[in-house]
Amino acid sequence: MSKDTKKILAIAEALTKIGTELVNFSKIIAEESKEEVTPSKPKAKAKAKTQSKSKASKAKAKAKAVVPDTNDTNDTKKSSKKDKSVKKKLVKKTKEPTVLDRVFKVIKRSRKGATVEKIKEATQLDKKQISNSLYKLTKKNMVKTISRGVYVPIED
Numbered sequence: 001m002s003k004d005t006k007k008i009l010a011i012a013e014a015l016t017k018i019g020t021e022l023v024n025f026s027k028i029i030a031e032e033s034k035e036e037v038t039p040s041k042p043k044a045k046a047k048a049k050t051q052s053k054s055k056a057s058k059a060k061a062k063a064k065a066v067v068p069d070t071n072d073t074n075d076t077k078k079s080s081k082k083d084k085s086v087k088k089k090l091v092k093k094t095k096e097p098t099v100l101d102r103v104f105k106v107i108k109r110s111r112k113g114a115t116v117e118k119i120k121e122a123t124q125l126d127k128k129q130i131s132n133s134l135y136k137l138t139k140k141n142m143v144k145t146i147s148r149g150v151y152v153p154i155e156d
Contacts (some may be wrong), residue, residue, distance in 0.1 A: 099125060103133040104153070107143055113150040 097105070106122040107114045119130050134151060137143040143151050 099123075099129055100133050100136060103130060104137055104142060107137075107151050108153045110152075113146050113152040115149050115151075119151075 102123045102125070103119055106119050110118065116127065116130055116134075119125070119134075120127060123130070125133075134143065137151075138145070141154055144154050146152050
């Protein structure tokens with residue numbers, strides 16, 4: 001089997017899993033909307049419809065951020081429990097290190113101190129960004145200058 005065929009099969013499997021998750025979420029949304037449309041007053045019915053729509057849109061928004069469950073959901077008793085647990089597993093965005101963090105990390109790793117050129121090579125930043133971050137790090141007392149253009153971390 002070629003690499004392209006394997007990739008296509010993997011994508012197809014992933015899409016199948018996503019499709020089953022969408023079906024499960026649509027069932028949940030349908031169950032929630034059935035439970036809420038019980039008031040007898042005409043105005044309340046209109047409110048219930050708007051509430052169910054807003055809850056449905058919230059559930060759809062959550063569905064977009066949910067990590068697909070890799071386990072099979074063949075058992076009906078287990079599937080309802082898994083649906084609830086899948087809802088709770090939201091995708092956590094990992095924070096990328098800031099420019100200050102990146103510059104400070106390079107300075108901290110250097111034994112004899114880091115020059116602007118060394119920082120530029122390691123971080124792929126402009127000289128202006130490096131200059132600004134070095135200024136901020138010195139103001140925060142995280143870095144000091146041992147000679148012109150050579151920076152070392154301040155030890156606590």
